[in-house]
Amino acid sequence: xxxxxxxxxxxxxxxxxxxxxxxxxxxxxxxxxxxxxxxxxxxxxxxxxxxxxxxxxxxxxxxxxxxxxxxxxxxxxxxxxxxxxxxxxxxxxxxxxxxxxxxxxx
Amino acid sequence: xxxxxxxxxxxxxxxxxxxxxxxxxxxxxxxxxxxxxxxxxxxxxxxxxxxxxxxxxxxxxxxxxxxxxxxxxxxxxxxxxxxxxxxxxxxxxxxxxxxxxxxxxxxxxxxxxxxxxxxxxxxxxxxxxxxxxxxxxxxxxxxxxxxxxxxxxxxxxxxxxxxxxxxxxxxxxxxxxxxxxxxxxxxxxxxxxxxxxxxxxxxxxxxxxxxxxxxxxxxxxxxxxxxxxxxxxxxxxxxxxxxxxxxxxxxxxxxxxxxxxxxxxxxxxxxxxxxxxxxxxxxxxxxxxxxxxxxxxxxxxxxxxxxxxxxxxxxxxxxxxxxxxxxxxxxxxxxxxxxxxxxxxxxxxxxxxxxxxxxxxxxxxxxxxxxxxxxxxxxxxxxxxxxxxxxxxxxxxxxxxxxxxxxxxxxxxxxxxxxxxxxxxxxxxxxxxxxxxxxxxxxxxxxxxxxxxxxxxxxxxxxxxxxxxxxxxxx
Numbered sequence: 349x350x351x352x353x354x355x356x357x358x359x360x361x362x363x364x365x366x367x368x369x370x371x372x373x374x375x376x377x378x379x380x381x382x383x384x385x386x387x388x389x390x391x392x393x394x395x396x397x398x399x400x401x402x403x404x405x406x407x408x409x410x411x412x413x414x415x416x417x418x419x420x421x422x423x424x425x426x427x428x429x430x431x432x433x434x435x436x437x438x439x440x441x442x443x444x445x446x447x448x449x450x451x452x453x454x
Numbered sequence: 455x456x457x458x459x460x461x462x463x464x465x466x467x468x469x470x471x472x473x474x475x476x477x478x479x480x481x482x483x484x485x486x487x488x489x490x491x492x493x494x495x496x497x498x499x500x501x502x503x504x505x506x507x508x509x510x511x512x513x514x515x516x517x518x519x520x521x522x523x524x525x526x527x528x529x530x531x532x533x534x535x536x537x538x539x540x541x542x543x544x545x546x547x548x549x550x551x552x553x554x555x556x557x558x559x560x561x562x563x564x565x566x567x568x569x570x571x572x573x574x575x576x577x578x579x580x581x582x583x584x585x586x587x588x589x590x591x592x593x594x595x596x597x598x599x600x601x602x603x604x605x606x607x608x609x610x611x612x613x614x615x616x617x618x619x620x621x622x623x624x625x626x627x628x629x630x631x632x633x634x635x636x637x638x639x640x641x642x643x644x645x646x647x648x649x650x651x652x653x654x655x656x657x658x659x660x661x662x663x664x665x666x667x668x669x670x671x672x673x674x675x676x677x678x679x680x681x682x683x684x685x686x687x688x689x690x691x692x693x694x695x696x697x698x699x700x701x702x703x704x705x706x707x708x709x710x711x712x713x714x715x716x717x718x719x720x721x722x723x724x725x726x727x728x729x730x731x732x733x734x735x736x737x738x739x740x741x742x743x744x745x746x747x748x749x750x751x752x753x754x755x756x757x758x759x760x761x762x763x764x765x766x767x768x769x770x771x772x773x774x775x776x777x778x779x780x781x782x783x784x785x786x787x788x789x790x791x792x793x794x795x796x797x798x799x800x801x802x803x804x805x806x807x808x809x810x811x812x813x814x815x816x817x818x819x820x821x822x823x824x825x826x827x828x829x830x831x832x833x834x835x836x837x838x839x840x841x842x843x844x845x846x847x848x849x850x851x852x853x854x855x856x857x858x859x860x861x862x863x864x865x866x867x868x869x870x871x872x873x874x875x876x877x878x879x880x881x882x883x884x885x886x887x888x889x890x891x892x893x894x895x896x897x898x899x900x901x902x903x904x905x906x907x908x909x910x911x912x913x914x915x916x917x918x919x920x921x922x923x924x925x926x927x928x929x
Contacts, residue, residue, distance in 0.1 A: 352584050355696050355704060362692075362705040365481055366712030373488045376808075376833075378717060378816035382681055383554050384487050384497055385713050388480060389561050389688040391504065391706040395568040395698055396530065397511045399575070401523050408571050409522075413530040415567035420534020421541075422561040427501040428542035429553055434494045436547075436824040 380433045387426025393419025470701070472510035477705040479503025484709065490830070507702045547825050548782040551815050555607040555680045558687055562599025565690040566657055569593035572697065573642075573653040583643060588697035590639040593653065594660045595690035599683045601664030606680050609673050620670040625734060631663040667733065674856065675732045677815040678721045682729065685714025717816075724810035726862075726873040758909035760918060763850075763885050764925030767793075768800050770847035774839065776807045776876050777819055780853015780889065784915035787826035790852060793923040794828070800926065806832050807839040807849075807876050809857035836876055846881035851902075853887060853915050859900045869898055884908040887918050 373381050396416035403412055480503040486496015512527070538557075545553045569589040608614035621627060635656050642652045671679055688710025695703025722729050767773055775794065781787060794804045806828065812819035820833060834842075843849065851858055854876075861868040862875045878884050884907055902908055911918050 351699060352696075355699060355701075358701060358704050359692060359696065359708050362708035363712045365705075366484075366709035367716060369481070369485050369488065369709070370713035370716050374490075376817045376820040376835075377487060377490060377493060378720070379550060379554075379818050379821055380493060380497075381487050381713070381817075382684060382717060382815065383550070383557070384484070384500065385688065385710045385717075386554055386558050386561070386684050388484070388500060388504070388706050389684070389691045389710040390557075390564075391507065391703050392561060392564045392568065392691045392694055393534075394507060394511050394700060394703055395691075395694045396564060397508070397527055398514075398698055398700070399568060399571055400527055402575060403571055404575070408574055409526055411567045411571050413526055413533070415564040415571070416527060416530025417533040417537070418560040418564035418567070420531050421538035422557050422564065423504055423538075424535055425538035425542040425553075426557045427497060427504070428539060429545065429550070429557070430497045431494065431501075432542070433547070433550070433821050434490075434497055436821060 380430050383426055383433065384430045387423055387430060390419050390422030390424075390426055393423060395419075469510050469513060472506055472513075473700075473702045476503045476507035476510065477702050479506060480702075480706050481709065484713075507706075547822055548779075548785070549611075550818060550821065551677060551680060552607050552610040554684075554815075555603045555610065555676075558680060558684050559600050559603030559607065562596040562603060562683070562687040562690065565592045565596030565687065565694055566600055566660075568694055569596065570653055570657060574650065585697045586643045588693040590642065590656065592690040592693040592697065593656055594635050594639065595686050595693070597657050597660035598664035598667065599687045599690065601661045602668040602683050603680065605665055605668040606676050606683070609668075610676055614669075618670045618672045621666075624666070624670055628663060628666050631659055631666065635659040635663065671732065675727070677811065677818075678718055678727070678729070678732050680815075681714055681718040681721055682733075685711050685718060688712075688714050721811065721816050724816060724874070726870075755903050756906075756909045758885065758911050760911065760921035761925050762909075763911055764922050764929060766848050766883060766885065767797055767802065767850070767922065768926050768929050770802055770882075772803045772805070772842070772846050773797060774805050774807050774834075774843065774846045774849045774878070774881065776809075776849055776851045776854050776858060776878055777812065777823070778809075778852065778854025778857060779813050779818075780855070780887075781915050782813060782819075782822050782853070784853060784889075786852065786916035786919050787822050787828070789916050789919040789923065791823075791826045791828050793919050793926065794832070796923050796926045800929075804832065805834050805839065805842070807836070807878075808833050809836050809854070809876050810874075812854060812857055836874060840877050843877050843880040848883045848885060849878040849881040851878055851884060851886040852919065853889075855888075855900055856898060858902055859898065860905075861898070861901055865901075878902065879905055879907070882907070886910045887915050888912055889914065 393416055396412050396419055400412050403409055480500050483496045483500025483503060486492040486499060569592045572589045605614065638652055638656045638659065668679055688707050692704050692707030692711055695707055718729060722732060775790060777790065781790065797804050806823065808819050810816050813822060823833060856870060858876050858878045859870060860879045862870045862873040865871060879902055884902065884905065886903060886908060888910055890912065903910060
């Protein structure tokens with residue numbers, strides 16, 4: 349097996365993982381989820397880092413600096429915003445849970 | 455650190471191991487996002503995974519031998535941090551969909567730029583075909599995602615009109631653009647000579663395509679579009695990972711691609727629409743806007759006063775509040791919470807009816823109400839609350855329109871026919887808080903307003919709710 353086949357195998361398995369994990373998310377968490385997964389695809393920043401050393405010429409370097417900056421905005425902004433949103437959910441169920449039975453449910 | 459230690463840290467095995475740790479953390483973190491209690495931790499774990507991936511990449515110091523490289527990387531990271539952190543910390547909860555669109559767009563932009571550099575760099579050297587194919591895929595999809603997200607941002611921020619902007623033969627033009635982009639990509643792959651302009655041409659064509667695809671889509675469908683573009687960016691990131699042979703990028707990108715696709719479908723289902731029909735565009739705003747006062751449905755609307763509403767609410771047993779995006783725009787969620795408390799003090803049972811697409815994204819309304827400290831267990835999802843409307847005395851519709859539109863159940867000619875709605879018209883009385891008679895985000899007339907059971911309280915939602923609360927407390 350060459351590397352490409354292994355890589356594509358990884359790709360397919362990751363697809364199944366994503367599918368399984370996400371089909372269980374309740375409606376209420378869809379916005380944080382969207383923003384969380386959004387942060388995760390900021391992983392492209394790695395591509396910018398890896399290419400930086402190979403790049404030559406001003407144009408390439410400028411493009412890569414922009415790419416790294418974009419990726420960083422995606423990652424840091426995404427995780428922070430998700431954290432802010434989730435922070436608001438956090439304490440609610442604990443505070444009132446005992447008083448009423450069917451809280452989140454279904 | 456000893457020389458041996460440095461060598462160890464920079465060895466490929468160590469870095470690969472770190473990558474495995476990184477994507478394990480990303481996946482584990484995402485499983486945490488499936489429940490409200492574990493979500494905060496899950497998000498943090500995923501962030502740690504991301505940090506591990508970045509640090510492991512930076513450890514490949516032998517690749518960063520060039521004198522300025524480290525500084526350039528730092529420059530990029532610093533610029534990104536300086537822009538990203540304040541934006542994330544300051545954005546209002548109501549503007550969340552736009553923010554997600556922007557963050558998604560820059561991700562796509564990064565993919566496209568990386569593909570561009572890879573190609574410029576590869577000329578002459580001759581990359582293997584796999585690299586070219588995946589990079590070109592990334593270039594096209596990343597560029598579409600970047601420009602599409604920008605348009606989505608513009609529409610949600612109301613810089614651009616929310617109504618569809620459509621050219622005649624739009625689908626044909628889009629198809630042609632896609633064809634041009636793909637054909638250029640194929641030429642670029644097969645031709646061995648350097649064609650610097652071709653990659654630029656592909657990026658530009660894809661950029662135009664991104665604009666053209668999103669412009670004709672109505673504001674109401676925008677969340678679905680953002681979710682779809684989110685999935686696209688994920689896939690393009692995975693493609694970049696395949697080109698560079700980087701496992702973390704493959705795994706992380708693909709997970710986002712898969713989850714984003716599911717999410718997109720779920721959102722579309724909640725609106726009883728299919729993804730292809732949304733992409734075809736043109737929905738919303740095509741129906742003539744109703745004339746103020748008496749609408750096209752005939753009949754007149756009955757307006758009411760805060761005092762009357764207060765009396766109505768105070769003597770009810772069960773009040774259901776159906777909040778919509780209008781409530782969020784008016785920043786009325788805290789005022790609504792006050793009203794709920796005042797009513798509860800009078801022994802009135804209060805529940806919130808949350809439509810799956812209330813607000814502008816699934817779950818958006820939950821975030822907004824959570825921000826106002828509304829207890830989680832008072833929120834009812836559509837399927838749970840709909841059977842309760844017949845025994846509801848008063849339903850208070852605050853800034854919601856399309857999700858309460860009975861035409862979705864009764865009028866096969868309505869553009870939203872078949873969309874599941876909150877059946878507020880089944881409750882004893884309906885009070886609608888509205889700024890004006892303008893139609894909702896989707897631009898569709900709402901017969902609910904002409905129902906004899908319905909009375910309307912015009913004005914800013916926050917002011918109205920505060921007035922009602924004062925009246926309730928005075929009773």
